[in-house]
Ligand SMILES: O=C(O)COP(=O)(O)O
């Protein structure tokens with residue numbers, strides 16, 4: 455049943471469009487070697503993705519989700535990670551199955567599409583271009599585009615305002631509790647992908663409007 459009728463759809467990157475964890479985990483583990491630490495492996499890193507690159511580095515240095523990082527460690531590690539990730543942005547990353555099909559469907563239906571991510575702009579644009587989906591989006595809002603990132607509603611409110619569309623007529627596609635919180639606070643509807651990175655938690659628990667297993671399913675609801 456077609457239960458959504460938005461004018462604008464803002465789509466998250468990591469865990470929604472792109473399985474970026476293999477590159478992020480590779481870079482974190484290379485960083486751990488430089489810092490004389492034990493590598494964490496991809497499974498652990500998957501749980502840490504979603505709150506931006508600085509947070510990911512902090513979590514890797516402390517081994518904890520609510521990281522209380524030593525400033526000196528962070529100041530040494532952060533530029534090393536940026537260097538590593540800038541040459542490993544999309545080497546091992548790929549689109550999830552159904553993404554191209556879903557994007558083509560939405561485009562063909564005439565929806566305005568934008569991209570909203572907590573990833574820094576210097577990585578967002580190359581990843582979208584390398585994976586050949588950049589041209590679907592009329593707006594890209596990255597983690598460092600504005601003063602605040604998701605779960606703050608600012609990136610979504612900014613996007614609605616950019617297109618002069620009422621937030622009540624907007625939908626977000628995401629994968630994490632930050633996407634749900636940002637959407638609720640902005641007044642957007644929210645559909646989540648079941649396969650993403652929600653810090654190891656089932657995204658159903660965050661009560662999005664709908665959870666789907668593939669973007670190819672979007673044609674059933676929009
Ligand atoms: O944490 C990140 O760097 C990006 O995460 P997001 O694309 O899911 O917002």
Ligand SMILES: [Mg+2]
Pocket residue numbers: 466467468469470504628629630650651
């Ligand atoms: Mg995400």
